[in-house]
Amino acid sequence: MSLLVVGSVAFDALESPYGKVDRALGGAATYFAVAASFFTHVNLVGIVGDDFTEIDAQIFRGRTIDVEGLERTTGKTFFWSGVYSENLNERTTLVTDLNVFADFKPKLPEKYRSSKYVFLANIAPDLQRDVLKQVKGTPKLVALDTMNYWIERTNSELRETLRHVDILVINDSETRQLSSEHNLLRAAKHIFKMGPSTLVVKRGEYGAMMVDKRGVFCVPAFPLEEPHDPTGAGDSFAGGFMGYLASAGKANDLALRRAMVYGSVMGSFAVEKFGLDRLRALKKPEITARARHFYKMTQFTL
């Protein structure tokens, strides 16, 4: 079933101990859409400037990604620049230029409005809600990502948006900040009162944890000997997670567990090379093989 995503399409300048790029295509919606397109049809909503070329746009071609909702305008595309520490565990943001994103008013093409699965990537909570309002009827599943910036500066807007969200997909420090609670189980209880019935906590090299009323499900991160660039790992996780759910057409416990695994699979590929390089070259059988690897890595009998 159709999966709608709204979020940033961006150019990133990154540096890690493994190398440096000055202008890599990136952005949450880009990583998400590419990752999700291995599983389902994706409707992309975002904005780019006139520096976004035909070559850049090729990332979406030949995939099941509709870009009618990717607005093109005069000005520069969102730009982010950051440096990763020696062990890739810390990231320093050097530059965030919103550019054309500053005045973005998302407008859904008519054919997007019947999307049943919606992912609100990390942008201003007001914009997230604005997109959600344009979706006809009640979607089957709405998931949302956010970050410390919005939790701190637009907390009440975020709270309002969260009332309409089924699954919150954030990292552990965001979970703690949003709930004012260090313990993740107690944090989940706070967050359930805000609207979402499922919390997915992304924990980087430690994997991901899902909490809902049925309990907890954990999946490890795929151990890599040479991770190159963590940029987009969380968005690729979300893409695999939501892409799988949309393709399954259901969100029961079994489907959610598989979605967690496919999310982790896509996140693990994203970090193997710089920017979108690994996802760009990825083939479906590699996804299947890695999911089996996750199975081997976690299964036991009693």
Add this chain to the structure above:
Amino acid sequence: MSLLVVGSVAFDALESPYGKVDRALGGAATYFAVAASFFTHVNLVGIVGDDFTEIDAQIFRGRTIDVEGLERTTGKTFFWSGVYSENLNERTTLVTDLNVFADFKPKLPEKYRSSKYVFLANIAPDLQRDVLKQVKGTPKLVALDTMNYWIERTNSELRETLRHVDILVINDSETRQLSSEHNLLRAAKHIFKMGPSTLVVKRGEYGAMMVDKRGVFCVPAFPLEEPHDPTGAGDSFAGGFMGYLASAGKANDLALRRAMVYGSVMGSFAVEKFGLDRLRALKKPEITARARHFYKMTQFTL
């Protein structure tokens, strides 16, 4: 089969946001022996002073723990004092008094010398090797724990001891320090060259990871809403891990995976209350139930 452990029996003074105790029975060998005794017979080697009372000794009574190897001497028992941070993630050591442990020369009772499973808890590498030498023939399985103190100050002695070890059971910072390698997969390769063929990395609230030539196995930590005291969690993990292996009498992939789960189960109980309080009151059916809980928390189909 019989499981031999050598390590500290100690008194701890601890403070966490959940409370404070001035003199709690503790020590690596104590936690290990109590945890392992739910699975197998344990031969304990250690030393205590004349402040170790009959009431203290009751922790070992009514369990399958042989204390003939627990030497009693004049002087004070090993004493450790520490304070945990608000979220229990950090620990500050206030006092370490070796006391009777300073001149400890472990001597194995004759009946201990045929032990087939050996756990060398965190003590000086020379003492660990000394104990190992007193075991007759080649044990089926030798596991070892150590810490930054020995890695820094007695590195060559530790390297010598590691040549005789099958399974190294340490935490992630120790893994990184011992191997001079941040990435845990690359760290494992370095460690395999030192002797052990299996590396078990304890990662606290993130669970545990086992690496051997077959690959990687991960188990999460049991999420608790109110962990009280992390003291002894790693030693209880090791007790569950080695206790299960000794009871199974084999260490194939299936058994090692189960051992990882039972290790995590025992570690999760240890942190629920102060000191040994939770393990002291624990019943076997609770262990079985929690192992099933770990199963529910991790299993999926593709």
